[in-house]
Amino acid sequence: MEETDHKLECEVQGQLTELLFRNALVALIANLVTGAMLAYVNVSIHAAWQPALLWWMGLAAAALGRYAHARLFQRRRPDALSASRWRHRYVALTGLVAAVWGGGAVMFMWTAPDTARLFTGLLVAGLVAGSATVLAPVLSALYWFTGLISVPLLLSILWNASAPIHVGFALIVVVMTLAIFSSARYLHQTIRASILLGLERGNMVSRLEEANSAIEAANNAKSAFLATMSHEIRTPLNGILGMAQALKSADTLSAEQRKDYAGVILDSGQLLLAILNDILDISRIEAGRMALSATPMAVEPWLMDTVRAFEPVAQGKGLCLSATWHGPPERRYSADALRLRQMLSNLINNAVKFTAQGAVQVDATELEAEGGRAVLQVRVTDTGVGMSQSVQDRLFVPFTQADSSITREYGGSGLGLSIVRRLAQLMGGEISVRSAPDEGACFMFEVPVEIDRESTLSLPAVPDRPAPAAATVSAPETVVAGAPVLLVDDNPINRRVAEIMLGQFGLEVVQATNGQECLDRLDAGLRPVFILMDVQMPVLDGLSATRLIREREAREYCRRTPVIALTGGVFEDDATRCRDAGMDDFLAKPLDATQFRRVVTRWLDGAGAPTADS
Secondary structure, three states, X not given: OHHHHHHHHHHHHHHHHHHHHHOHHHHHHHHHHHHHHHHHHHHHHOOOHHHHHHHHHHHHHHHXXXXXXXXXXXXXXXXXXXXXXXXXXXXXXXXXXXXXXXXXXXXXXXOOOHHHHHHHHHHHHHHHHHHHHHHOOOHHHHHHHHHHHHXXXXXXXXXXXXXXXXXXXXXXXHHHHHHHHHHHHHHHHHHHHHHHHHHHHHHHHHHHHHHHHHHHHHHHHHHHHHHHHHHHHHHHHHHHHHHHHHHHHOOOOOHXXXXXXXXXXXXXXXXXXXXXXXXHHHHHHHOOOOOOOOEEEEHHXXXXXXXXXXXXXXXXOOOEEEEEXXXXXXXXXXXXXXXXXXXXXXXXXXXXXXXXXXXXXXXXXXXXXXXXXXXXXXXXXXXXXXXXHHHHHOOOOOOOOOOHHHHHHXXXXXXXXXXXXXXXXXXXXXXXXXXXXXXXEEEEEEEEEEEOHHHHOOOOOOOOOOOXXXXXXXXXXXXXXXXXXXXXXXXXXXXXXXXXXXXXXXXXXXXXXXXXXXXXXXXXXOOOOOEEEEOOOOOOOHHHHHHHHHHHHHHHXXXXXXXXXXXXXXXXXHHHHHHHHOOOEEEEOOOOHHHHHHHHHHHHOOOOOOOOOO
8 A cells, every 4th residue: 555655656746747847948938038127127227237147147047957957858758756856956956046036136136226126026026926836836946946036135125124115025025925835835735636636537547447357358258158168068968968858759779779878868967067066176266165185195006096097088099098106115195185186187188188199198206205295296298289388378277278179179168277276286286287289298286295104104094084973873773675764855856866766775765845844754753764855945944954853852862863965065164064953974966876875875784974975
């Protein structure tokens, strides 16, 4: 704020200086004409012409010097910061002109008759009064000019005073000088306020233009994002809807064809889910809501498992996909293995996507291992299409690809690399790329990690899941076929999907459409093995219903019924709200069959523990 005020003050002073120099020609003409008139009248009444001429020539020299300085300033146009030096020199030259005028006033009035004294006094007073408008932009120039003229004039009047009228004349000079100072100060403040208002208005206009440009850029980015997302979402939707319609309308499909169509629907749904996850990830990172979770990890198994997931696609394109760990064998680190896998998967996916033939090589190594810390470096090198420097400059911007033809040929939302960079920066690292057209590319990220020395010494590995919470959740000792499960969801399609997935366990599925119906079922005597509870529902939401269930169990000393959250909220604080409400587990929509089976089996086996699976 102080820096902004200082800059604004410099701009104000610069414009005041320009206004002062702009009046230099008027000041020159006024000095030459008024000086010539004063000399001529006094010579014609009483003064000798030789000293009068010398005085006028001195005045002309001083006034011309000041004018030349002003002209030089106008040609060079110095900035606001250096204008102060020019202003100080102009004030000094103004003082010199004033000193010449003060000397002339004393010279012409010292032995002059009253008529010449009166003329000289009035002429000099008029000159001083006129200078107020010319010198008002810089008050110091006005003060010097008025003071160096008025003081000698006043002293000369008082020294030669022989009648009361002379003292009265001196008083008039004093009052006139004070009036000039007052009016000049007011004029200066008015000029300064006008300049300041103009600058602030100009700054406001600039800020408005910048804001307008930012809004236009945001609108363009939004439009580009919507267009890209529309394309990316419609592609898997076409697979889902197209295959679903084919399954529904065709009566003569073989079992193999039906399986193939279902596979297309499943693949398209997973692609759609991946797009949504990318959008959620970038929004969480930009909102500062992405939390890292460091756990012990062995790099070599992590590396091989990540690469193995892409082998079928690479083999289908005839690519050689390989990975090598160059670091110390059996080394373990404390890092967020899930996010590191996400980063590496994005890079491998891009490398395989943009490589038509050749190989994709993944290398990982340890750098700068010291004091229990190290830098994990991961490189993904391919022999693909490569890219120019201009493409590399915008490569990590969200929703950006090399050009529109890339989107048409290869697809993709342009979010992957942006997520990788944001995650690397969140971990305290960075990502870089080396590439050239038709020469492939090498992406490399480096992140600091903690060396897990205890795990390196082959101590028991930390389990993947957090330890069970203190709350005790019980399940029936024996779950028999037909045991009831309470499914609570307001959406009939969601209930249908969950009911089908529950069908493999041979359980009786009792349905409710909101939290109040759930409570009514329990009040009627239903004792389910567990409850699958949607979070957002009309009448009574899942969180409120769970709190009421827990209150009733505590009040009546009932067995604690496991409650598993079913929700479309996938942020960490969504899981936290579910746990705080008393829910015991967490399943995110859309439901994944493998994850669903694992969670349900855990609670049927009586080994459930509060988790936050997503």
